[in-house]
Amino acid sequence: MKLAYIDLLATSGQGRLHSISTTIKISAGVVLLVGIIISQSLLSIGIFGLFLLLLLFWASLPFARLLSMATYPTFFSLPFALAQLQTSPALAVVVPLRAASSALVLLILISTTPYPLLLAVISRVLPAFLVDAIFLTYRMFFLLVGTLDRLLLSMRLRGALSWRNCWFSIRATVSVLGLMFVQTISMGERLHQAYTLRGYKGQIVCAERPKKLILRECLGLAVLSGLTMGVSLLG
């Protein structure tokens, strides 16, 4: 899980998908997800997979890293795939491919869309409290990464995290996790005070700058929807 790396791609990337409207990208993502999930044949899922790989190239996204991240869910789909192996070997191959393709759709979406823009669209569906919680969790993750790096460095300097001092390393790791917990709670309390001072009234505004819907993008979405439905009904 490379949240910081994905965030960097989304905020500083200059690919073709970065400039497309968030609403269009989310709609296209939903269309592709539906198509992938309802696909039953190897041919359909193969076409989707190929399309997503081409999309990675077209959007100038790091091919190998995103692909390796997308293969992670295949491990968890293995029990489902093995269960299908005896009755339908083709479906046993489709299940992990479906998991990997769906993950790739979401990875492409968030690698090309900064989180505030994504949350601005999500806030139309989810309650403000949950959207704020997502936003704060995301923000605090990056604060904690810095804290963890410093703690790991001090652990190494004291001889922990090596096989020679195994028992000491385990005890130090648990203590570091405990310390992280205490620091995280304190950080949360400080954040509450800071937000109160800034006049937080229960909703963090993360609105997308209103963009005109471009006809070309809308047409692209319509074509994608038609093609997706056609491909998923193949076989």
Place this chain on the structure above:
Amino acid sequence: MSHIHLPDGTLPLFWWLSGYAVTALLLFLAMRNLQGEQARRKLPFIGAIGALMLLTMSVPLGPLPLHLNLTVLIGIIAGPSLSLLTIFVVNILLALLGHGGITTVGVNTLILSCEAALGWYLFHRLFQQRRLAWRTMLAAALSLLLSITLSISLVGASTGLWTAALPHSHHEELEEHAPVTQHEHGHHDHEHTHELAQATFGEAVNSFNLWGMVGLGGLVLVLLLGLLIEALATWGIVGYLSRVRPDLLQLSLVE
């Protein structure tokens, strides 16, 4: 790791839609209790523990996709309703990173929330009189066992593994055939019945979903290893917190 991050395309429509419906209902109930200043006070707390969960999940423990998730600990400290909100938020963020499916966020949230809620109940209610170390280990191990059972049951039920593992229909067929052939054709047909029994047994063996059970068995082993690591880590962290910030362990009771 005590559960499976169920990916997209593995569960049938009914299962994941039901997961979303139940989760939405529980979220509504949890948020109804949080209004005004209390909601504003709890929001950074949810963000903080959610971020910590995300962080611990992002550190792999070896070549298998095993990691800590601290769900029981979050349950013990935050209580059932706040941990439900936190787990939902974490699952949404994980799904966007391809770590568990977006369609299965509801089901994944329910499984982890059950773990957190049971952890809270066992730690603060059922085993309250026991020593801290036992209390933590029992709460963590039993809660993790519950989530493992839920995960495995879900995999088995949604893939039809449970019905495939029990070849009862063939026994019924054999019982239906056997008396008729014995009465009508005597000793010669007794051999025929034996052959039929062997054939039916062969069919039963063939129909037994061996690969499915192998996959499920492997998953159980991985999850049990995860249970051990998670329970030990929870025990260690609770021990640390009891020395440094004992008030945190009482937070959910103060609420």
